Amino acid sequence: MDPARPRSRRARGQAGARRPVYDAASLLAVAVAEFNTRGYDATSMEDLSRAAGITKSSFYHHVSGKEDLLRAALERALDGLFAILQERHARSGRPVDRLRYIVRRQVEVLQAELPYVTLLLRVRGNTATERWALERRRSFDATIAELVREAAAAGQVRADVDSAVAARLLSGTVNSIVEWYRPGRPGAGELPEDVVRTVFEGVLPRG
Amino acid sequence: MDPARPRSRRARGQAGARRPVYDAASLLAVAVAEFNTRGYDATSMEDLSRAAGITKSSFYHHVSGKEDLLRAALERALDGLFAILQERHARSGRPVDRLRYIVRRQVEVLQAELPYVTLLLRVRGNTATERWALERRRSFDATIAELVREAAAAGQVRADVDSAVAARLLSGTVNSIVEWYRPGRPGAGELPEDVVRTVFEGVLPRG
DNA sequence: GTCTATAATCAGATAGAC
DNA sequence: GTCTATCTGATTATAGAC
Numbered sequence: 001m002d003p004a005r006p007r008s009r010r011a012r013g014q015a016g017a018r019r020p021v022y023d024a025a026s027l028l029a030v031a032v033a034e035f036n037t038r039g040y041d042a043t044s045m046e047d048l049s050r051a052a053g054i055t056k057s058s059f060y061h062h063v064s065g066k067e068d069l070l071r072a073a074l075e076r077a078l079d080g081l082f083a084i085l086q087e088r089h090a091r092s093g094r095p096v097d098r099l100r101y102i103v104r105r106q107v108e109v110l111q112a113e114l115p116y117v118t119l120l121l122r123v124r125g126n127t128a129t130e131r132w133a134l135e136r137r138r139s140f141d142a143t144i145a146e147l148v149r150e151a152a153a154a155g156q157v158r159a160d161v162d163s164a165v166a167a168r169l170l171s172g173t174v175n176s177i178v179e180w181y182r183p184g185r186p187g188a189g190e191l192p193e194d195v196v197r198t199v200f201e202g203v204l205p206r207g
Numbered sequence: 208m209d210p211a212r213p214r215s216r217r218a219r220g221q222a223g224a225r226r227p228v229y230d231a232a233s234l235l236a237v238a239v240a241e242f243n244t245r246g247y248d249a250t251s252m253e254d255l256s257r258a259a260g261i262t263k264s265s266f267y268h269h270v271s272g273k274e275d276l277l278r279a280a281l282e283r284a285l286d287g288l289f290a291i292l293q294e295r296h297a298r299s300g301r302p303v304d305r306l307r308y309i310v311r312r313q314v315e316v317l318q319a320e321l322p323y324v325t326l327l328l329r330v331r332g333n334t335a336t337e338r339w340a341l342e343r344r345r346s347f348d349a350t351i352a353e354l355v356r357e358a359a360a361a362g363q364v365r366a367d368v369d370s371a372v373a374a375r376l377l378s379g380t381v382n383s384i385v386e387w388y389r390p391g392r393p394g395a396g397e398l399p400e401d402v403v404r405t406v407f408e409g410v411l412p413r414g
Numbered sequence: 415g416t417c418t419a420t421a422a423t424c425a426g427a428t429a430g431a432c
Numbered sequence: 433g434t435c436t437a438t439c440t441g442a443t444t445a446t447a448g449a450c
Contacts, residue, residue, distance in 0.1 A: 022415095039331045041248035044443060058416045060445070096411075122329075124246045148410075157410045161401045162394060168387050169380055169405050176379020187369060194368045198376050202409035203355075203364045204303075229433095252426060265434045267427065 024072075027052055027062050031069045032115045040070060040119070041126070067129050074123065074133040077116035080109045081140055096156035099147050100196055106174050107192040111183065118178040141171055173199055231279075234259060234269050238276045239322045247277060247326070248333070274336050281330065281340040284323035287316045288347055303363035306354050307403055313381050314399040318390065325385040348378055380406055 030052045034043050045066055049059035063069055084090055089101040110117050120137065123130045145167035152163040174195060181191065237259045241250050252273055256266035270276055291297055296308040317324050327344065330337045352374035359370040381402060388398065 037331075038333055039246070039248055041246055042331065042333050045445080046443080054415085055417060056444090057418080057446080061415060066444075124244075124249065126245055126249050155412065158404075158408075158412045161405055161410070162397075165394070165398070165401055166405060166410050169383070169402065170410065172383020172386060173376055173380040176376070176383050179379065180375050187372070190369075191372070194372055195376065197365075198368055198373060198409070200409045200411050201365075202405070202407045203368070203373050203377065204407050205362065205365045251424080253424090261433085262435060263426090264428080264436080268433060273426070 022052060022054075022062055024062060027059070028069060028072055029115070031063075032073045032119055035070070035073070036115055036118050036122075039122070067127055070119070070127075071129045071132075073116050073119050074129070077113055077120040078133065078136045078140075080113045080117070081106065082136075084109060085140075085143060094156060095147055095151035095154055099144075099151055099157075100200065102144065102147070103170065103174060103199060104192040104196050107177065107195050110174070110177055111181065111188065111191065114178065114181065114183060121175050121178055141167075144171055170199055229259060229261075229269055231269060234266070235276060235279055236322070238270075239280045239326055242277070242280070243322055243325050243329075246329070274334060277326070277334075278336045278339075280323050280326050281336070284320055284327040285340065285343045285347075287320045287324070288313065289343075291316060292347075292350060301363060302354055302358035302361055306351075306358055306364075307407065309351065309354070310377065310381060310406060311399040311403050314384065314402050317381070317384055318388065318395065318398065321385065321388065321390060328382050328385055348374075351378055377406055 027048075031043075031048050034048055034051050037043075038047065045056050045059060048066075048069075049056040052059060084102055084105045087101075087105065090098055090105070092098070093101075120133060123133050123137075125131050125134050145164060148157065148167040148170065149163045151157045152159060152166070157163070157166065177191070177195070181188075234255075238250075238255050241255055241258050244250075245254065252263050252266065255273075255276075256263040259266060291309055291312045294308075294312065297305055297312070299305070300308075327340060330340050330344075332338050332341050352371060355364065355374040355377065356370045358364045359366060359373070364370070364373065384398070384402070388395075
């Protein structure tokens with residue numbers, strides 16, 4: 001009927017294809033979405049392959065196993081977060097200004113890499129991969145905590161709350177966003193600035 | 208050798224017994240600790256019985272199953288949280304004062320019922336029990352969100368951050384405490400007030 | 415690249431002896 | 433109350449046909 005039919009094979013690679021041609025990256029996205037819905041441990045390879053629309057065996061043709069999917073996802077999240085610390089405004093200036101910048105950027109990365117960061121924040125430490133990710137996370141948090149300490153020593157943040165506690169509350173507030181933020185909602189662009197305002201100035205009206 | 212030997216059976220019920228005489232409540236505490244360490248789905252009944260020092264079969268003699276353990280734990284956490292909303296200072300006064308009171312009490316309940324609240328905050332919704340808990344949690348959060356809205360309408364909290372966003376950040380900050388707080392550390396008594404100060408006034412210095 | 419079939423292991427749960 | 437032994441089903445992963 002249609003002489004151009006053989007081309008449809010290539011066309012599947014474009015958007016709008018009935019069943020996408022998968023590569024490692026797109027299957028990772030599918031897997032991470034499932035991990036976040038059910039939890040990593042509760043998600044079987046069967047669940048993943050069904051979500052991709054292929055059989056378990058076909059799925060294994062593309063990926064090497066469940067834990068490698070996890071590692072790739074966690075790596076992407078961690079790389080995004082650590083890249084912030086290398087940016088110019090995160091490395092120079094008053095501690096409190098660097099802190100403000102990092103918090104804003106952290107919210108932005110969280111929005112941009114939501115599924116990957118979400119997965120990262122739910123890791124428990126059951127496997128070597130998870131413990132590796134937890135350690136890198138702890139290292140990131142320690143950098144923030146040190147910055148809060150410096151800002152407190154310079155009188156740039158309040159002294160009546162222990163700086164270690166303040167740092168944990170700050171990180172906790174930012175991280176909690178993954179529990180409810182969904183992209184595409186109105187007001188998403190204002191979120192980083194809203195978080196900075198709320199964290200630094202509190203919820204009470206200006207005084 | 209010792210004519211009083213039979214008594215040792217009763218003595219095991221006291222503190223310092225080598226292997227405690229278990230009842231449903233003490234096994235629940237053991238189970239919740241394991242759930243929080245490894246995650247609910249990654250924890251097997253074998254893990255639980257080993258943690259209790261008995262076999263899987265003996266463990267089943269005391270409890271009816273894994274999901275019932277989960278339900279009992281989640282119920283305890285939820286009951287603790289909802290009880291706050293019935294207290295006098297949570298029900299009368301200016302919205303912002305009620306809010307402040309609830310936040311302080313929420314931190315206190317979180318400290319007192321740490322393992323149970325921790326488990327509650329990690330539930331994903333895979334089973335009917337988990338979905339039931341998630342719905343009760345959402346109902347609790349909705350009460351807080353409504354209170355923030357009222358406080359905003361009365362000009363008692365800042366208007367330049369959306370009240371729904373502010374409410375989520377507030378709840379997120381409080382809930383994030385389970386990720387790092389451990390009882391018995393110095394400064395634990397000051398935590399509720401530190402959280403109230405940080406959330407309401409921010410991390411910047413006064414004035 | 416996708417499939418069916420299956421291996422090997424581990425999970426939650428129970429039976430029945432002591 | 434605790435044990436050993438076992439059932440049943442799900443899980444990760446692989447073999448080999450098309």
